[in-house]
Amino acid sequence: MNNGLFPGDPSRIGGYDVLGRLGEGGMGSVFLARSPQGRRVAVKVVRPELSGDDEFRGRFRSEVNRARQVPPFCTAEVLDADSEHHPPYLVVEYVEGPSLAQVIRERGPLGAAQLHSIAVGVATALTAIHGAGVIHRDLKPANVLVAPGGIKVIDFGIARAFDATSQHTRPNEVVGTVPYMAPERIDTTFGQPAGPAADIFAWGAVVAYAATGRNAFGGDSPTAIAMQILTRPPDLSGLDGTLRELVSRALEKDPAVRPTARKLLDGLLTAPERRGNAGPAQAPVVPPALWPPPDRGGNEQSLTSRPGAADRPASSRRGWLIALIAVVALLVPAFVIGPQLLRGLSNPDLAGSTKTGGPATDGPTPTPAPTSKTATGSPSSAADTTRAMLAGQRRLLVHVVEIDRDLSLLPGEEVHVGNGTGPDALFALEPVGVDFMIKSLNPEVAHLPCLGVKIDSAGDKSLVGAECEFSAATLFGISPEAKDDKGRTSYAITNEKYGVVQWSPSQKNIYVEFMGDAPLSTTFSLVDRGAV
Secondary structure: OOOOOOOOOOOEEOOEEEEEEEEEOOOEEEEEEEOOOOOEEEEEEEOHHHOOOHHHHHHHHHHHHHHOOOOHHHEOOEEEEEOOOOOOEEEEEOOOOOEHHHHHHHHOOOOHHHHHHHHHHHHHHHHHHHHOOOOOOOOOHHHEEEEOOEEEEOOOOOHHHHHOOHHHOOOOOEEOOHHHOOHHHHOHHHOOOEOHHHHHHHHHHHHHHHHHOOOOOOOOOHHHHHHHHHHOOOOOOOOOHHHHHHHHHHOOOOHHHOOOHHHHHHHHHOOHHHHOOOOOOOOOOOOOOOOOOHHHOOOOOOOOOOOOOOOOOHHHHHHHHHHHHHHHHOOOOHHHHOHHHHOOOOOOOOOOOOEEOOOOOEOOOOOOOOOOEOOOOOEOOHHHHHHHHHOOOEEEEEEEHHHOEEEEEOOOOEEEEEOOOOHHHOEEEEEEOOEEEEEEOOOOOOOOOEEEEEEOOOOOEEEEEEOOOOOOOOOEEEEEEEEOOOOOEEEEEEEOOOEEEEEEOOOOEEEEEOOOOOOOOOOEEEEEEEEO
């Protein structure tokens, strides 16, 4: 039997028996294999030259661990990985069904109902992926599978381990597929890092392709397409109504004005086209606002673990997200796509990513929610101000409630506390999934401008200035706890890997530590200091 293996292909990878070759791309080769339990799986084997690269293996291991947190019902579940294997490999669920690229290639553009299902299915997957703190970075039709049980998105998150490994990324080359790459990924002088908003841009490009069978940005070469993305509006002829409006917003050049995945779902599920003449619109299937107005106090659906609450598991902060996605997933069964699209089509396209374009700096990018504005341009209420701060739109002080002082970052890596009167005390939040990076706005701090966790030789953990890179050390959960003496909501700031940010009265410094069942002794209020 011809299983498509090339000369030199392995017959066994780790504990998996290789059955055939599924594809190959810039990251490596993908094989169909059988697990020790007899389950068919897809095994992605990365390029052999990365085996000896400690930086790559560390990033690969970190990205795999984060990708495992993504709910699997709308993505290909990550089952196993070995970063120490030569070469490293990743094992994911094998999904029966063609890729969206194959469906369009063989059947042509989708009809209205089928297109809406694809749009909802991919937005659902992105909501889950971003909610787990992961950025896809290579969303394209080949990575969207039309499976019998619904839409599945594959190859999420892991692209960053390759994109960020400078030793093996040639100049002017990044991991991605040009027609679906956001402007900030193509041109690093654009002024915005590539974060969740880059995936939203790719969503818009994928939906436009599914609707028309052509790319939203045309060109006869990758360079020409990249120039169109940077300088020209998308060609959305063939799209209309609410879907055209959402795709147009997703393809905005400025990542700050693109909607989040959750807002895409809201728009898709309440679109007039979906309601027809069936009667009044139903309420959108979305969770409550992420952050309550300051006068509401605690939040039972906190996005981070509440320190000192022994009866709450650490994973509870994503419970609302999983419940939301579970409901939405029921709205996107395969029968909506139509069995005729599945009949006679071959295995899914699991080929790796192509690599092209210009250099890019991966990292988080704000995905702000719209806020009400007064005539002066300021948020119209305390609730709007809070949302704007959490969306990265406002400068703020990080106020240590218990000592009535403010965090401060001067040149160098140490975090101090002060009276909050200088530029060293100004920060802004950058949302990344359900977490945040905390970036200093001090113009004198060009080096190590974000807050991060540092472990010294004795194992003690402190809060310091760090590079603004998306990593376990620089991501913080911010969860409402109580009120400060001025009636503002106070928050616990927690690093999921290292612990809770605390003030030490004896040492007079900020440190990070897990609290266990001990009561929380330090909280922070966010004090608005105007638009960024």
